Amino acid sequence: MRFKLTIMTNSHFKKNINLLIIGLSGCGKSTQAHKIAKKYQLTHFSMGELLRQEIKRKTVVGIRAQKIISQGKWAPDEIVLPILFKALEKIDFKNFIIDGFPRLVDQAVAMDKRLQTIPSNIDLVIHMQITATEVLKRRQDRGDAFQSVDREDNSPQAIAQKELSYRQSIKPILDYYSQTKKLFEVDAKPPIEDIFEDISKKINLLIKNKN
Incomplete structure (x- = not known):
């Protein structure tokens, strides 16, 4: 399992802080998650990376996930949730940031129910706002080859279709977290450091209120 747990020493982090x-x-969420984890001493999990590890190890779950993903579908809850919960158990479901989760509102509900048994909870959900066209332009400008555990087709048509599917699935998730006042929308188009500054201000306020 490729994640790093840093022991907290700063008094600001006495409270449990869990972020999504x-x-x-391609919006840059993994980059921001890495920076957030480093600054606030959180364990960073990437849902895509957790799936890739299962696939690489050729576990029963990994083989099944690869078959589903290769068809252009998202891994179902019965695959995603056990993998994620197993990883979170190693840190007692505390002081983490997860990127790429949830993808369906049912996953958000399942996460909250699981955390209630600890007890713990999600404190903030950061939504990086960007269009598929902007993502494609960003990658073309950098000369990147788009690689993802859940996408092999890098054509503009495929990316546009993925955005459509994403928009349809994300709305219920955003509505769910909006109702609990945990949603924070951030523009993903500015430079990395500008985005990070905006997110940091929000997290700092969260920490202040918790302390």
């Missing part, structure tokens, strides 16, 4: 960061693939 979501957005269209």
